[in-house]
Amino acid sequence: MKVTIDNITLEVEPGTTIMQAARMIGPEVAPPAMCYYEPLKGSGGKCRACLVKVTAGSEKDPRPMPKLVPACITAVQDGMIVENTVNEDVLETRKGIVEFLLLNHPLDCPVCDQAGECHLQDFSFEHGVSSTRTVEERNTFEPTDLGPNIQLNMNRCILCYRCVYTADQITDGRVHGVMHRGDHAEISTYIEKAIDNDFSGNVIDVCPVGALTDKTYRFKSRVWFSKPVDAHCECEKCSGKATIWYKGDEVIRVTGRKNMWGEVTDFICNGCRFDKKKTADWVIEGPTNVSRHSVISANKYGANLIKPAFPVLQAARDYKQINDDRDRSFLGIQPALPKSKKK
Amino acid sequence: MKILTEHIDVPNIDTIDVFMKHGGYSAVQKALKKMTPDEVTEEVKKSGLRGRGGAGFPVGMKWSFLAKPEGVPRYLVCNADESEPGTFKDHYLMWKSPHTLIEGMIVSSFALGANTSYIYVRGELMYVINILEKAIQEAYDKGLLGKNILGSGYDLDLFVQPGGGAYICGEETALLESLEGKRGNPRNKPPFPAVKGLWQCPTVVNNVESIAATSWIVNNGGDAYAAIGVGRSTGTKLISASGHIKKPGVYEIPLGITVEDFIYSDEWCGGIREGHKLKAVVAGGSSVPILPAELILTTAAGEKRLMTYESLSDGGFATGTMLGSGGFVVMDETACIVHNTLTFAKFYHHESCGQCSPCREGTGWMDKVLNRIEHGQGRKEDIDLLVDVAKKIEGNTICPLGDAASWPVAAAIRHFRDEFEWHIEHPELATKPGAVFMRKGASWTK
Ligand SMILES: Cc1cc2nc3c(=O)[nH]c(=O)nc-3n(C[C@H](O)[C@H](O)[C@H](O)COP(=O)(O)O)c2cc1C
Ligand code: SF4
Ligand code: SF4
Numbered sequence A: 001m002k003v004t005i006d007n008i009t010l011e012v013e014p015g016t017t018i019m020q021a022a023r024m025i026g027p028e029v030a031p032p033a034m035c036y037y038e039p040l041k042g043s044g045g046k047c048r049a050c051l052v053k054v055t056a057g058s059e060k061d062p063r064p065m066p067k068l069v070p071a072c073i074t075a076v077q078d079g080m081i082v083e084n085t086v087n088e089d090v091l092e093t094r095k096g097i098v099e100f101l102l103l104n105h106p107l108d109c110p111v112c113d114q115a116g117e118c119h120l121q122d123f124s125f126e127h128g129v130s131s132t133r134t135v136e137e138r139n140t141f142e143p144t145d146l147g148p149n150i151q152l153n154m155n156r157c158i159l160c161y162r163c164v165y166t167a168d169q170i171t172d173g174r175v176h177g178v179m180h181r182g183d184h185a186e187i188s189t190y191i192e193k194a195i196d197n198d199f200s201g202n203v204i205d206v207c208p209v210g211a212l213t214d215k216t217y218r219f220k221s222r223v224w225f226s227k228p229v230d231a232h233c234e235c236e237k238c239s240g241k242a243t244i245w246y247k248g249d250e251v252i253r254v255t256g257r258k259n260m261w262g263e264v265t266d267f268i269c270n271g272c273r274f275d276k277k278k279t280a281d282w283v284i285e286g287p288t289n290v291s292r293h294s295v296i297s298a299n300k301y302g303a304n305l306i307k308p309a310f311p312v313l314q315a316a317r318d319y320k321q322i323n324d325d326r327d328r329s330f331l332g333i334q335p336a337l338p339k340s341k342k343k
Numbered sequence B: 001m002k003i004l005t006e007h008i009d010v011p012n013i014d015t016i017d018v019f020m021k022h023g024g025y026s027a028v029q030k031a032l033k034k035m036t037p038d039e040v041t042e043e044v045k046k047s048g049l050r051g052r053g054g055a056g057f058p059v060g061m062k063w064s065f066l067a068k069p070e071g072v073p074r075y076l077v078c079n080a081d082e083s084e085p086g087t088f089k090d091h092y093l094m095w096k097s098p099h100t101l102i103e104g105m106i107v108s109s110f111a112l113g114a115n116t117s118y119i120y121v122r123g124e125l126m127y128v129i130n131i132l133e134k135a136i137q138e139a140y141d142k143g144l145l146g147k148n149i150l151g152s153g154y155d156l157d158l159f160v161q162p163g164g165g166a167y168i169c170g171e172e173t174a175l176l177e178s179l180e181g182k183r184g185n186p187r188n189k190p191p192f193p194a195v196k197g198l199w200q201c202p203t204v205v206n207n208v209e210s211i212a213a214t215s216w217i218v219n220n221g222g223d224a225y226a227a228i229g230v231g232r233s234t235g236t237k238l239i240s241a242s243g244h245i246k247k248p249g250v251y252e253i254p255l256g257i258t259v260e261d262f263i264y265s266d267e268w269c270g271g272i273r274e275g276h277k278l279k280a281v282v283a284g285g286s287s288v289p290i291l292p293a294e295l296i297l298t299t300a301a302g303e304k305r306l307m308t309y310e311s312l313s314d315g316g317f318a319t320g321t322m323l324g325s326g327g328f329v330v331m332d333e334t335a336c337i338v339h340n341t342l343t344f345a346k347f348y349h350h351e352s353c354g355q356c357s358p359c360r361e362g363t364g365w366m367d368k369v370l371n372r373i374e375h376g377q378g379r380k381e382d383i384d385l386l387v388d389v390a391k392k393i394e395g396n397t398i399c400p401l402g403d404a405a406s407w408p409v410a411a412a413i414r415h416f417r418d419e420f421e422w423h424i425e426h427p428e429l430a431t432k433p434g435a436v437f438m439r440k441g442a443s444w445t446k
């Protein structure tokens, strides 16, 4: 099927979502995602960060869709035309979404372990406005421990449900969910029952913000002062493929490996995550290629900074190929807008 | 013309014998013995009956969208969650005359080919649930439910499911989640329930009143039903009338009477309480836009407004509103619009399920801002801020609760901006107990 996103046309398989199609083109036109997490079934559709305009539903029925639609769960139709970065309405709505997400967010980035690899920071940097219109007091919750190794700071939670899907899908026995509703809803393990499961630590990796953090790593370093290295180990429970983070010679934390969209596809077990904190525990593969979070890759190994400040308007106008190894010969790139600037 | 409430005041109409003495369950006899499911659906289509749960979607058309794959069960679910502030008609009908609903359930389930059906009742209405359970047992005992109903070969089991006490579980997909025993979060659509509903099987969700009306349609024919009403607003509608009127209550009206008649005639609300004047009306439950007296009685074009889907929405949201679920809340000049808007905003803040960021955060934000204005802490920029927040929620959420939360705020400011300004500019006056803004020259000032 043919789909056009921001004036770029490509062929995709039936069943592909707008988000997947946009990601095939590249980060310039991929909508932001705060709740969607490709490896987790059923995720997406909640945060509304990825709302896009469909200006033509399909070849057969070219009427525009009346409302903005979530790219992450909307399947492509043959001949669909989608506007993301080239649509003022979409960008304006997205500013609103950032504003909503920050409304009750504590903005305690200076003391938050997630700072530097936080999707909400990225989202607000790329799509938000710099001022605030709210004077209301924020909703607050007490921090709680979910077992010995994970801390929940509900103040920072954006209720993306990723951790809930993780708990449902990769751990056995449902012990982790959402209680209450609205802006007073809380992530909970029901009476703070410890999540004792070999894979529970993955909720830390999937959390887009600093709501779920690794207690063995708390306050040890800012992420951009640590060096991520790909490594693996022999493990009976998981693939043993991880990223280990050094500060000097010391391994200060272990995480799953994230792809360019910030998603872990190979979940790791708690043994690897919390207990293997010595270089001797690991076979080092080499420096991690951090493509998403510029502050982590800054000044290290000359890693690709593929997404600096977002080209705010009309990315398609200035569209240029990304310098990476993906095969994009299949992309029929047709910038319909006149080139205004030479790059 | 009464269809649903004709016998509602007959003593013991809630027992099956009295109900049958007054013609009850004749529609089941007729449909199951003399008609095919498609013929029943055809009559309902002809009747023009529209969904009474709020959106007004034609019932017959909804039924015809139901997917019918071989070997997959289909379900009919009756939405009796009724939690919208201002709406209390389903409660009244089920409490007074439970068999009216059960008869409709049997006829409708037959039309849809459903062998298991559910009535999902708001959890707070425990005594109504008991009444329904008792009535269902009576129907089983008479062979009107269960296997091979009246020898027709058609089987139907009917269950009552109490809700957990959340307004959001009235939204049809949240209701289905809740019915499946999960947290009542609305689902993303598509797929729609007609394709993947309860337990991923094709499902129709209809309001109590919509289902109850189908028995009369079977008995008297779709054309007879369509003969009542005006244009595409056919039949009768239960209106829950409340507020500053002489006779609050549930009324069954033929669609098409004038709003003025409904408010002032002795047959219905009996007028505004003594010594007071009409100020504003919320015509269809808390989520529809509020209208000031002059716009509820006549449209912007100067025509008398009728109690119909079309007439009430004449003028769009600029000067019109919606019939919605028929929760008709009347306010006289003692009602403070800011206070009323805050009350609604608090409700939606409390009831948002919290899945989508615009609704979760936006409803709380509007509540907090309105709360400040009401308590004399408003800022000039707050009014436009509210309008903008409402706009950013509307249309950007998973389910219509987001819209339902933003419309009343936007409409109150649209029509009563001066009242909001007065609260902000004169906090010392506005926060006096009982203080209400009086617009100079307005028809409702004394
Ligand atoms: C937040 C919300 C609450 C709702 N509550 C009810 C309700 O209590 N009863 C009802 O019949 N419909 C309710 N609805 C509408 C239902 O989603 C659905 O449209 C209706 O039950 C369909 O029945 P109808 O076609 O017979 O009107 C609600 C919708 C929303 C968005
Ligand atoms: S704790 Fe993190 S992952 Fe879980 S819902 Fe909140 S923000 Fe999402
Ligand atoms: S609009 Fe509100 S109630 Fe509906 S799904 Fe979203 S958060 Fe839940």
Ligand code: FES
Binding pocket: A032, A033, A034, A035, A036, A044, A045, A046, A047, A048, A049, A050, A051, A070, A071, A072, A073
């Ligand atoms: S990423 Fe699509 S709605 Fe959250």
